[in-house]
């Protein structure tokens with residue numbers, strides 16, 4: 313945490329203790345025209361997938377043009393079925409500086425497609441902005457990637473990564489630094505598992521695994537080396553559909569013939585080429601027919 317943030321939190325705590333309305337400074341500054349905090353939505357549109365890993369952040373920039381710091385509240389009101397990570401975000405904006413806020417927008421699994429608004433208001437009576445959020449239902453049926461958006465779980469996840477990274481629809485290893493992958497959290501300890509569920513038995517006929525393979529992090533030194541691909545059948549038993557040993561490729565495809573009915577697919581990582589972590593850029597499970 314930066315010194316500025318620590319000071320801001322301490323100041324916010326003191327203000328709260330003194331019973332001072334957190335937004336008073338801003339509203340009054342705006343009225344008096346001596347500089348104030350302005351709110352800018354970084355993008356007025358957002359696409360979310362109606363799945364556990366399908367949420368996306370609304371990014372709000374608060375800029376203070378005054379020579380005095382200000383405490384502000386941003387009130388966030390989503391239209392149904394949208395859910396936001398916060399109803400209100402309170403923050404200190406230092407003088408002549410800006411603060412970036414993020415509120416995660418989620419459409420619950422099973423939501424219908426459509427466009428819905430999220431309104432953001434600076435202070436209880438301040439200026440309002442609206443973001444348009446387009447909800448896409450989770451794909452199903454022939455040709456669908458059933459893994460997209462999860463739900464997904466892992467034996468562990470490194471603190472710099474998100475378990476959703478392996479089912480976020482981005483299979484490009486060049487985006488690894490943007491956290492589009494899963495990295496386990498137990499260094500040099502194996503096995504590690506990464507599991508995606510389908511919410512019920514589904515016929516599946518192809519699994520595609522993207523392990524880390526970029527110009528900077530080539531597969532021969534970073535991809536999963538030894539791993540098993542397993543499916544969970546309707547009987548609750550895990551079955552291994554492929555044993556991979558000595559892999560040095562970034563992308564591997566596992567056709568299932570005949571078609572398998574599975575509730576879940578998991579990768580059990582036994583060793584990686586780097587020797588430290590298991591890394592999956594994307595796991596895809598297809599229902600082709």
Ligand SMILES: [Ca+2]
Nearest residue numbers: 477482492593
């Ligand atoms: Ca990904």
